[in-house]
Amino acid sequence: MSTIGFVGLGIMGAPMARHLVAAGHEVTGHDLSPRGVDALVAAGGHAASGVAEAVAGAEVVITMLPQDEHVEEVFFGPGGILESAKPGALYIDFSTIRPETSQRVAAAGRERGLRVLDAPVSGGEKGAVDAVLSIMVGGAREDFDAARPVFEAVGRTFELVGGSGAGQYVKAANQLIVGGTFGLVAEAIVLMEAAGVDARAGLDVIAGGLAASRILDLKRGSMLARSFEPGFRIDLHHKDMGIATAAARSADVALPMTGLVASLIAAARSRGYGSLDHSALLKVVEDLSGR
Numbered sequence: 001m002s003t004i005g006f007v008g009l010g011i012m013g014a015p016m017a018r019h020l021v022a023a024g025h026e027v028t029g030h031d032l033s034p035r036g037v038d039a040l041v042a043a044g045g046h047a048a049s050g051v052a053e054a055v056a057g058a059e060v061v062i063t064m065l066p067q068d069e070h071v072e073e074v075f076f077g078p079g080g081i082l083e084s085a086k087p088g089a090l091y092i093d094f095s096t097i098r099p100e101t102s103q104r105v106a107a108a109g110r111e112r113g114l115r116v117l118d119a120p121v122s123g124g125e126k127g128a129v130d131a132v133l134s135i136m137v138g139g140a141r142e143d144f145d146a147a148r149p150v151f152e153a154v155g156r157t158f159e160l161v162g163g164s165g166a167g168q169y170v171k172a173a174n175q176l177i178v179g180g181t182f183g184l185v186a187e188a189i190v191l192m193e194a195a196g197v198d199a200r201a202g203l204d205v206i207a208g209g210l211a212a213s214r215i216l217d218l219k220r221g222s223m224l225a226r227s228f229e230p231g232f233r234i235d236l237h238h239k240d241m242g243i244a245t246a247a248a249r250s251a252d253v254a255l256p257m258t259g260l261v262a263s264l265i266a267a268a269r270s271r272g273y274g275s276l277d278h279s280a281l282l283k284v285v286e287d288l289s290g291r
C-alpha cells in the first residue's frame, strides 16, 4: 500500500485513480474540474484543493494530463510537483507528451531527488475503465520495478522500453498505428456503403480475417452508427501526431503514411470535429467523398 497523489482526473485519470483505491492505495486527487475529484471521493479516495496538497508527503505522485503545457505547469509551476513532492518520491507521468519534455522533467526531478518515469498508456477509455491498459515506460529499471504495483492496478501489459522519454517515443509509434487504422476503417466503411453492400456484415467478416484489429472490434459498431462521443478526442490525437512527426524529423526518418494521417486529423479539427472521438475521421473521409 502506498500513499498516492494523483493530478488529472479526466476520462483516463478518474478510472485509473479508482482502481488504485480498489487495490488498497491511499489516493488523494486534484483536478481543475470537480467531476473527477467527486468520483474519486465516492470511490474512497480523498480530495485536495491543489497540486501541493495532493502530492505533499505522497510516496507516489501521478499525473494524467492532456498536453505538455499542463504537465509543465503542474510539475514546474508554483506549488507544483518539483517544489512540493518529497525527495525520494516516485513520480509517474501517464500523460502523452513530447519525449523532450519528459526528459526535461526527469532531469529536473532527479536533481531534487525524485525518481521519475514517463509512462504513457494505450487502451482508450475502455482500457482505463477495465484496468487493462498497455503502459510504455521510460526511466530507470529500479524505478520501473518500484512502480509495478501501480502498473498492475491500472494495466495489463507494461514494458520498460528505455531511458527517460523512451515511453513517449513508443506511444508516438502506437498513435501513428491507431490513427492510420482509424483512417483505413473509415475508408473501408465509406467504400462499402457507397457500393451499396452491407457494411455491417462486411466489417464483421473483415474482423474475422487478417485485417482484424482491436479498433475494429471496439469501434466498428459506433462508427457505423455515427456515434462519436469521446473516448479519445481528435484534439488529443492531433497533439500526438505532432509528437510523432516531430520525432520523425529529429530522427531523420521518412514516415509518409504518418504525414497523411496527420493531415487528415488536422483537417478533422479545421472542420470543427476536434472535440469528437478520433473515430470521427470517418466524417472527414465522408466530407472528402461528398457523402
Ligand code: NAD
Pocket (backbone or CB within 6 Å): 007, 008, 009, 010, 011, 012, 013, 030, 031, 032, 033, 036, 064, 065, 066, 067, 070, 073, 074, 094, 095, 096, 097, 121, 122, 123, 124, 125, 231, 232, 233, 236
Ligand atoms: P481529459 O481532458 O479527459 O483529462 C485531463 C484532465 O486534466 C481534465 O480533467 C483536466 O481538468 C485536468 N487538468 C488539466 N490541467 C490541470 C491542472 N493544471 N491541474 C489539475 N488538473 C488539470 O484527457 P484524457 O482523455 O483523460 O487524456 C489524458 C492524457 O492521456 C492525454 O495526454 C491523452 O493523450 C492520454 N490518453 C488518452 C486516452 C483516451 O482514450 N482518452 C488514451 C490514451 C492516452
